[in-house]
Amino acid sequence: MTKTNKMSFQDILKKYNLLLLLLFFTVLATILSPNFLSVRNIFNILRSASFTGIMSIGMTFVILTGGIDLSVGYMGNMAGMLCCFLIINGMPILPGMILGIVAGGILGFVSGSIIQLFKLPPYITTLAMQMVAQGVSLLFTNGNVITGLPEGLSFIGKTNLFNYVPLVGIIWIVLTIISALLLKYTPFGRRIYAIGGNQEAAYLSGINVKKYSILVFVISGCLAAFAGVLMASYLTVGQPTAIVQGETNAIASVVIGGTSMRGGFGGVVGTFGGVILMQIITNIFNLVGVPPFMQYIFKGVIIVAALILNKFVSGENKQN
Amino acid sequence: MANDFILEMSGINKAFAGTQALSEASFHVKRGETHCLVGANGAGKSTLMKILGGAYQRDSGEIKFDGDLFPEHYTTLRSREKGVAIIYQELSLVNTLSVAENIFLNQYDSRFVQWDKMQQEAKKLCDRFNIDIDVTVPVSQLSIGQKQLVEISKALSIGAKLIVMDEPSATLSEEEFEILIGIIDELKRQHITIVYISHRLDELFQIGDSITVLRDGRTVHSGPLSELTIDSLVRHMIGRSVETEQLIHTDIDETDSMIVFENAKSEKVGPINFDIKRGEVFGIYGLVGSGRTEVLRMLYGVDHMLEGRIVYQGEEYHPKSPGQAIKHGMGLVPEDRRKQGIVGIHPVWENATLASLDKMKKGAFLDLKFMKEEVEKYVESISIKTPSVNTIISNLSGGNQQKVVLAKWLIQDCELLLVDEPTQGIDVGAKDQIYHIINDMVGMGKTVIIVSSELDELRRICNRIAVMYEFEQVHIFDNMTATKDDIQHAALTGGVYND
Numbered sequence A: 001m002t003k004t005n006k007m008s009f010q011d012i013l014k015k016y017n018l019l020l021l022l023l024f025f026t027v028l029a030t031i032l033s034p035n036f037l038s039v040r041n042i043f044n045i046l047r048s049a050s051f052t053g054i055m056s057i058g059m060t061f062v063i064l065t066g067g068i069d070l071s072v073g074y075m076g077n078m079a080g081m082l083c084c085f086l087i088i089n090g091m092p093i094l095p096g097m098i099l100g101i102v103a104g105g106i107l108g109f110v111s112g113s114i115i116q117l118f119k120l121p122p123y124i125t126t127l128a129m130q131m132v133a134q135g136v137s138l139l140f141t142n143g144n145v146i147t148g149l150p151e152g153l154s155f156i157g158k159t160n161l162f163n164y165v166p167l168v169g170i171i172w173i174v175l176t177i178i179s180a181l182l183l184k185y186t187p188f189g190r191r192i193y194a195i196g197g198n199q200e201a202a203y204l205s206g207i208n209v210k211k212y213s214i215l216v217f218v219i220s221g222c223l224a225a226f227a228g229v230l231m232a233s234y235l236t237v238g239q240p241t242a243i244v245q246g247e248t249n250a251i252a253s254v255v256i257g258g259t260s261m262r263g264g265f266g267g268v269v270g271t272f273g274g275v276i277l278m279q280i281i282t283n284i285f286n287l288v289g290v291p292p293f294m295q296y297i298f299k300g301v302i303i304v305a306a307l308i309l310n311k312f313v314s315g316e317n318k319q320n
Numbered sequence B: 001m002a003n004d005f006i007l008e009m010s011g012i013n014k015a016f017a018g019t020q021a022l023s024e025a026s027f028h029v030k031r032g033e034t035h036c037l038v039g040a041n042g043a044g045k046s047t048l049m050k051i052l053g054g055a056y057q058r059d060s061g062e063i064k065f066d067g068d069l070f071p072e073h074y075t076t077l078r079s080r081e082k083g084v085a086i087i088y089q090e091l092s093l094v095n096t097l098s099v100a101e102n103i104f105l106n107q108y109d110s111r112f113v114q115w116d117k118m119q120q121e122a123k124k125l126c127d128r129f130n131i132d133i134d135v136t137v138p139v140s141q142l143s144i145g146q147k148q149l150v151e152i153s154k155a156l157s158i159g160a161k162l163i164v165m166d167e168p169s170a171t172l173s174e175e176e177f178e179i180l181i182g183i184i185d186e187l188k189r190q191h192i193t194i195v196y197i198s199h200r201l202d203e204l205f206q207i208g209d210s211i212t213v214l215r216d217g218r219t220v221h222s223g224p225l226s227e228l229t230i231d232s233l234v235r236h237m238i239g240r241s242v243e244t245e246q247l248i249h250t251d252i253d254e255t256d257s258m259i260v261f262e263n264a265k266s267e268k269v270g271p272i273n274f275d276i277k278r279g280e281v282f283g284i285y286g287l288v289g290s291g292r293t294e295v296l297r298m299l300y301g302v303d304h305m306l307e308g309r310i311v312y313q314g315e316e317y318h319p320k321s322p323g324q325a326i327k328h329g330m331g332l333v334p335e336d337r338r339k340q341g342i343v344g345i346h347p348v349w350e351n352a353t354l355a356s357l358d359k360m361k362k363g364a365f366l367d368l369k370f371m372k373e374e375v376e377k378y379v380e381s382i383s384i385k386t387p388s389v390n391t392i393i394s395n396l397s398g399g400n401q402q403k404v405v406l407a408k409w410l411i412q413d414c415e416l417l418l419v420d421e422p423t424q425g426i427d428v429g430a431k432d433q434i435y436h437i438i439n440d441m442v443g444m445g446k447t448v449i450i451v452s453s454e455l456d457e458l459r460r461i462c463n464r465i466a467v468m469y470e471f472e473q474v475h476i477f478d479n480m481t482a483t484k485d486d487i488q489h490a491a492l493t494g495g496v497y498n499d
Helices: A002-032 A039-064 A072-088 A093-118 A122-139 A151-158 A167-185 A187-197 A199-204 A209-235 A246-256 A268-288 A292-314 B045-053 B076-082 B099-103 B115-128 B144-157 B174-189 B201-207 B230-238 B292-299 B322-327 B337-341 B348-360 B368-381 B398-412 B428-443 B455-461 B484-493
Strands: B005-016 B019-030 B034-038 B060-065 B084-087 B162-166 B193-197 B210-215 B218-224 B257-266 B275-277 B281-285 B305-312 B315-317 B330-333 B416-420 B447-452 B464-469 B472-478
Touching (some): A002 A268, A039 A072, A039 A209, A072 A093, A072 A122, A072 A209, A072 A246, A093 A151, A093 A209, A167 A268, A187 A209, A199 B337, A246 A268, A246 A292, B019 B045, B019 B193, B034 B201, B099 B115, B099 B144, B144 B174, B174 B201, B210 B230, B275 B447, B281 B428, B281 B455, B292 B447, B368 B398, B398 B428, B428 B455, B447 B455, B455 B484, B464 B484, B472 B484
Parallel strands (some): B019 B218, B034 B210, B084 B162, B416 B447
Antiparallel strands (some): B005 B019, B257 B275, B257 B305, B464 B472
């Protein structure tokens, strides 16, 4: 009898362990600083997390198929720079932003196509794309920042609804919901899971594996670029190094969110939680005044600890 | 010394999360004999062997090996040191390393690897058992049969006294199986005890001295093989006798061709000339590597068709991709269920609906409730044994996984089903159910092309049987008039008897 009880307790842990982690760090943060739970701070966290968050949605799509996209961070910077470059040279704001996003989609398409056409590992292909995107973003201005951009650019990035709620946060939440629905309730989504779960079985069940495997890189490219454009809008400055460690943060968030690196299992809601968790940890560090370089070390440790806990809780360690 | 047991497992109990995998099971093996261990899937064979090997811990019971009692808890390493070697179906070789390196993996007795010595030792070991393999080539270049031999050599290199072989013949060709028999004989001469697990019952009589039968976690029979026949063995395994009557629909309209191959040739196989009628079960037989599977791969659009043509339901058909084949009403039950047939980490309902997602939509979205209900219908109608449609498919037995793959094509409502080795690694009882499902599908008006390496299986359900030899078609036999010898002769020699 105790056995069945224990099982269900473990099931609860398994299912909600991310929520429990979030709760734990929230409580910890509240104890460390009473300011943490203030409305202002919570929406601050939402805003700061949005850029990585939007990027991580695309990353989730790619990882669900069993791939990985190391180019997202620099892809974002490239798109941000392109957008600013176009606008400062006279293009209206909206088309400039859209072209930035389209550029990300095209580069994603290139990565995905190369991977599928030449059967190259996604890891190395997107690493190469990362370098290309970095080069491009620096080329626009020889590495200099673009200033003097029109105020209108900052609308999306800086606007707060009802004085508090950041528009970028709302965009992130809406994109997460749309993606979650796509993944769960459309043939497109189920096919992505099937490809990640067993590519061969998916292919023999009639799924166009190549098409979907390329498509996820297009999605990832577009969303990374969108995050970059939003960042440029928020800063209202074109800065080729605006996003730092974008891919690292995105991958960590996706994995902490419970998506399997082998593909076929996980989702964007978990990723949302993963991004928030990472941001809360950063926030705690800032609140208690941990020096930035120390933060890197602690973050690394916490990521690994969270993953070990994840395995431990899900009992994955015992089997093989 | 007549009762010199090397292994005595008695009163073994083991439960997993509520289900009793073994209850009071016993397993006694005499020194130097070849002892077969059989049972339907889920009878507890692998659990028992995993307990012996130290991969699982037993709940209770006693294990005595070579005169010593095994402690209550022990590791796989410990049981290996004692002389128990278990060769699993999924071999544990490192493909990129050489044969010699694999044999002596992690057995480095000096600080630096002595390559010459290692290769000589490996060579010696192979020579002892007349294994003809170059020990310097990487394992990836070997055939599955040769890999198995390497695995056996590896077991011998650590001084194994008892070797457990888990379905070694499942992936072997006829010739490789003969070699395996020779090696087992040689092992016996050297007083090494063998536990042989297999689903192919006829080969047990060829290989074994005695047998233990497990059913539902209990030992139901143990004794010399000479006392049993295949029929009595099957009765022990499933607790009743199986039917073996033919399941063939004979009411076929000879003028109604479902699919016609005219000199069709892919990069691997051909030319193929089949004229398969609507409602027919058409078998393709041949040795491993004779090009059976390749015919299906060509038709299904996996391998390119280079020459010839295919007329499908009266229209010219050029295979392009599995997706296109499915759109035209075909479906494939692939050879390797786990690698090609199922998405192991996904639940039953998702696996069953994978090929028909576009039909499951309500507006733009999938109707998950409808999908699950649809799958539940088939779980019921073809009796898939699963706790629920939400169960992760890899938790089901092989036979039930295969039924889910069949359900996938029933749900898709395909017209031409291509089936490749549908009962490989599936126990007797479930095999029979799968034949009945296929037979029922034909009753519903579907046409079936079935590839198998088991002639008896094809004899039971096919109208006609085509024989392949070295990637070419030899002959098409009418199953009603041809004898088993005729067909086998063609498969072995590539020629047809001429009286």
